[in-house]
Amino acid sequence: MRTAVGLTPLEMTLLAFEFTMEFVMPTFSKIVRFAFLGLASTALVAAVPSVASARPNVVVVFCDDLGYGDLGCYGHPTIRTPNLDRMAAEGTRFTQFYSANPVCTPSRYSLLTGKLSIRGGMTSKKNRVLRENSKGGLPADELTIAELLKQSGYRTMCVGKWHLGVQPEHLPMRHGFDHWFGLPYSNDMPKQLMRINTDGSTVSLGSNPMFRDDEVIEHDPDQRLLTERYTDEALKFITAAADAREPFFLYLPHSMPHTPIHASRRFAGKSPRGLYGDVIEALDWSTGEILDTLRKRGLAENTLVVFTSDNGPWLIRHENGGSAGLLREGKGSTWEGGQRVPGIFWMPGTVKAGAVTTELGSTLDLLPTIAGLVGARLPDTAAADGYDLGPLLREGGKSPRKEMFFYRDDELFAVRLGAYKAHFKTQPAYFEPKATAHEPPLLYNLDVDPSEKYDVGKDHADVVAKIAALAENHRASVVPVKNQLEELIPIPAGETK
Numbered sequence: 308m309r310t311a312v313g314l315t316p317l318e319m320t321l322l323a324f325e326f327t328m329e330f331v332m333p334t335f336s337k338i339v340r341f342a343f344l345g346l347a348s349t350a351l352v353a354a355v356p357s358v359a360s361a362r363p364n365v366v367v368v369f370c371d372d373l374g375y376g377d378l379g380c381y382g383h384p385t386i387r388t389p390n391l392d393r394m395a396a397e398g399t400r401f402t403q404f405y406s407a408n409p410v411c412t413p414s415r416y417s418l419l420t421g422k423l424s425i426r427g428g429m430t431s432k433k434n435r436v437l438r439e440n441s442k443g444g445l446p447a448d449e450l451t452i453a454e455l456l457k458q459s460g461y462r463t464m465c466v467g468k469w470h471l472g473v474q475p476e477h478l479p480m481r482h483g484f485d486h487w488f489g490l491p492y493s494n495d496m497p498k499q500l501m502r503i504n505t506d507g508s509t510v511s512l513g514s515n516p517m518f519r520d521d522e523v524i525e526h527d528p529d530q531r532l533l534t535e536r537y538t539d540e541a542l543k544f545i546t547a548a549a550d551a552r553e554p555f556f557l558y559l560p561h562s563m564p565h566t567p568i569h570a571s572r573r574f575a576g577k578s579p580r581g582l583y584g585d586v587i588e589a590l591d592w593s594t595g596e597i598l599d600t601l602r603k604r605g606l607a608e609n610t611l612v613v614f615t616s617d618n619g620p621w622l623i624r625h626e627n628g629g630s631a632g633l634l635r636e637g638k639g640s641t642w643e644g645g646q647r648v649p650g651i652f653w654m655p656g657t658v659k660a661g662a663v664t665t666e667l668g669s670t671l672d673l674l675p676t677i678a679g680l681v682g683a684r685l686p687d688t689a690a691a692d693g694y695d696l697g698p699l700l701r702e703g704g705k706s707p708r709k710e711m712f713f714y715r716d717d718e719l720f721a722v723r724l725g726a727y728k729a730h731f732k733t734q735p736a737y738f739e740p741k742a743t744a745h746e747p748p749l750l751y752n753l754d755v756d757p758s759e760k761y762d763v764g765k766d767h768a769d770v771v772a773k774i775a776a777l778a779e780n781h782r783a784s785v786v787p788v789k790n791q792l793e794e795l796i797p798i799p800a801g802e803t804k
């Protein structure tokens with residue numbers, strides 16, 4: 308409880324005691340005075356929830372198809388994002404942060420496991436993402452952030468879009484999450500979720516099902532309310548964990564701004580950017596609610612919050628899709644606009660405040676970074692493609708990440724090393740069935756030319772050779788595994804919308 312002057316009763320007592328010591332009893336022994344203050348301070352610490360010594364909480368806010376250029380703090384001229392701008396001002400903002408893949412399913416696999424999707428069979432030319440009738444999904448033997456933290460005694464929850472498989476063994480509850488509230492796949496897939504029974508027969512769970520834990524609780528939810536419902540669930544989870552004084556991990560993969568986009572009455576018609584702006588401003592509000600709740604509960608300094616996106620903007624949706632800013636192309640492509648996304652890290656007192664880093668980072672780095680933060684040991688086989696960004700976040704300086712591998716489905720299309728990115732193959736995100744091979748590869752200096760306009764390969768044969776060797780080494784490290792995206796369950800005639 309705080310008084311009108313903002314002090315707790317214990318702080319008032321201490322102040323009164325200070326006054327007595329300074330002005331009423333100036334001859335009182337300083338030794339006795341300090342002893343009393345020491346005892347009183349101990350009592351004060353005990354009266355406030357002990358956050359400094361508790362294990363750090365982790366919140367990952369993961370937008371769907373949010374582009375590099377869609378936030379105020381990333382230069383959008385008309386979308387207002389005061390909460391995310393403040394989060395960036397109080398934390399560290401990356402200008403060269405990458406999602407691990409230009410489409411949903413492989414990107415989500417990589418965030419949770421710290422591995423490129425090729426290593427888990429979670430990418431395919433045949434189906435670029437998991438379907439509502441896919442047999443496969445997130446393999447059981449993968450270590451996810453949720454499993455790591457659950458093993459360390461954390462409460463864990465997924466709120467939002469999963470998109471890592473629809474069979475029971477692929478859902479969040481089997482991959483380290485105590486609870487789940489949300490949709491199993493994208494909001495533009497309002498189709499029959501198909502399940503395989505133990506006897507091999509199949510059953511439909513109906514169209515666009517909303518789950519709570521392992522149960523379908525409704526169908527075709529009102530998409531205007533998704534962001535607010537997810538936020539409500541997230542705040543309830545944080546509050547319950549705070550009440551129980553238990554460390555927690557919240558994974559919040561929003562359904563928005565993946566099309567079809569929708570905004571509630573509270574946000575609709577408010578943004579000069581139109582409906583897309585309304586949707587982003589709702590996501591900004593949502594993140595602000597989470598940060599405010601952490602502040603109010605005294606958890607701000609003990610909670611890492613990460614805000615990022617699963618891939619670049621869906622440009623073929625025109626005004627209903629986002630912006631990659633000055634980057635080339637968008638979702639679905641291995642040009643920078645497909646994978647370079649906003650990346651904001653916040654943990655006051657731990658993550659450097661007001662920092663803007665041009666160093667490289669990726670969603671692949673979240674698992675090792677979180678393991679380092681909470682002091683959990685990662686098995687040698689885990690997070691094969693991730694780095695611990697902890698020292699960079701705490702102190703600034705150089706990133707351990709010097710390279711980035713860009714996959715289109717199961718093929719390595721491009722590799723970045725330092726400032727340079729070589730494209731061995733290119734293909735527009737959509738409407739072009741074949742890739743173009745480049746020999747020698749196209750080479751861009753991304754520090755100088757972030758829009759990938761000027762091929763400088765002929766002037767830098769040494770860089771091209773170095774990147775080609777890195778690509779060869781990487782390819783040799785990939786062990787073939789069963790593909791999870793290719794097998795589909797037939798949907799009975801008449802059941803497909």
Ligand SMILES: [Ca+2]
Binds near residue numbers: 371372
């Ligand atoms: Ca996406």
